[in-house]
Amino acid sequence: MLKPSVKFFLHELTSTFSYVVWDPETRRAAVIDSVLDYDAHSGQLNTETADELIRFVRDQQLTVEWVLETHAHADHVAGGAYVKRELGGRTGIGQGIRTVQQHFKDVYNLERGFQADGSAFEHLFEDDETFEVGNVEARAIPAPGHTSDHVAYHIGDALFVGDSLFMPDGGTARCDFPGGSARTLYRSIQRLFELPEATRVFVLHDYRPGGRNYANETTVAEQKRNNIHVGGGRSEAAFVKLRTERDATLGLPTLIIPSVQINIRAGQTSPAESNGLRYVKVPLNHTRGFSQTQRDEDVPV
Template identity: 45%
Template sequence: MNPEVRSFYHQDTFTWSHVAVDAASRRAAIIDPVLDFDPVTGQVQTHSAQRLLEYITTTGLGVDWILETHIHADHLTAAAWLKGRLEASGSKPRIGIGRGMLSVQRTFKQKLNLGDEFAADGREFDVFFDDGAEITIGHLVGRAMTTPGHTADSLSYLFGDAAFIGDTLFAPRSGSARCDFPGGDAHVLFDSIQRLYALPDATRVFLAHDYPPPGDSPLAQTSIGAQKADNIHVRSGTRADEFVAMRRNRDATLGLPRLFWPSLQMNIRAGRLPPAEGDGQHFLRLPLSAPDFTS
């Protein structure tokens, strides 16, 4: 069986969120939901997540899963907010992510100097998926496929003819994901892409991002066949050494995403705010680099 898929674009972060539906049972999974965040004012809002919730409500869907393809570094996840709202309406969704996210939590606990209040043991999530783990949406049975390289915890979800691949690949015109974040590795990403390319060419590929040129609409979906034929970074005949050299040269020119530090602090908590401090205010940390500053 193949899922019905409805996709929602978040223009501010160029992110796609998807709702995969088992038409027979009207059960669903939400994949990579987004919060709205203004880094200037520190305001966190839920307009984009509410669009997902409204779609779920108006179409009479029950939600079994909120699935993350990885700990994102360019947008804040709405997983925890959606789980709370759905539980209040009677659903019991679980937040799922790849088991590799435990290493991501540990890495950024250290980099952000987080205290004992953050255990880095994954308790913010409900289920950790290993490679090949079975995932059920109503009567629809899918599986997890580990696809690391962009990050150590990157995971794809396969349901019928649909693959939700996170940041492993972008649209063919945009290529592939960067590999210079902690835990990233271009050799590993190449191998993960080959695993995806072993899927049938007709497999629908649902993207986590698209960065369209001016005048073009963002693409939510492509196919394995289209990626193998036209991806500007890695076609079916591309050699590993060619890809790795391209990826390393390109990554050396890239700055951090605009929401890197806010995203990671929220996303390692499944979208929950950091603990409030004495006056009830929540704060995000920003590591400083000031080599020429003398105190």
């Protein structure tokens, strides 16, 4: 199996890792989960973090084939549209984005012209669809549970797990967003654990348990043995109990309102209104659209 090269970029404000992964032979690359900077106080967007990634790609003389998202993120603003504009490539996400778009189109009462059909992205990956990054074989593995649209990207010997797994001492991501399910996440992770144990695992977030330094790379073997939520052979029932109880204590991510509205559009803002300005909406006194209202055992899997 070919081993791609991987470079990470950390957005400290949201503890988010973006990745450039490339075939060292052809210099063809994919960008995964890029980030825009957003100031919640002023509503200002800027591209400082994405520009660092873009400079690296240009300095390394890489050709971007794919600009990928693991899901429609709720905790940071995606930079995919900007990265594509600067570097080219096709934007891609899992086919489940349609369901997420429809849900939040209704919550935010988005403009009539917004199409909840995934067409904001250039490619919607089917379950287990294969593709290539240069000469490196890749596969989009469905990994729902955190969200219903979540996919992991297995590129050569590298696995980009998005929000399904954190570092082993961080456990797993929450499952109380619309379409989320702890039971489904457990089953998705067990499928990822079927990959070769030496597979490199790259996480999307690291919240530095105990105040340690940031970390973003582990292996399937380390996750299977040591992940504090699903490692060591923990049962599905035990995981669902642990995850559900923990999720009940969590508040909403700080940037969920601007993030979701932009990210379901592949990192693009809403159309300019008659005064030439673009907006994000803030629903008042409304939370049901943002968190799971069903009990986990009632969610179809």
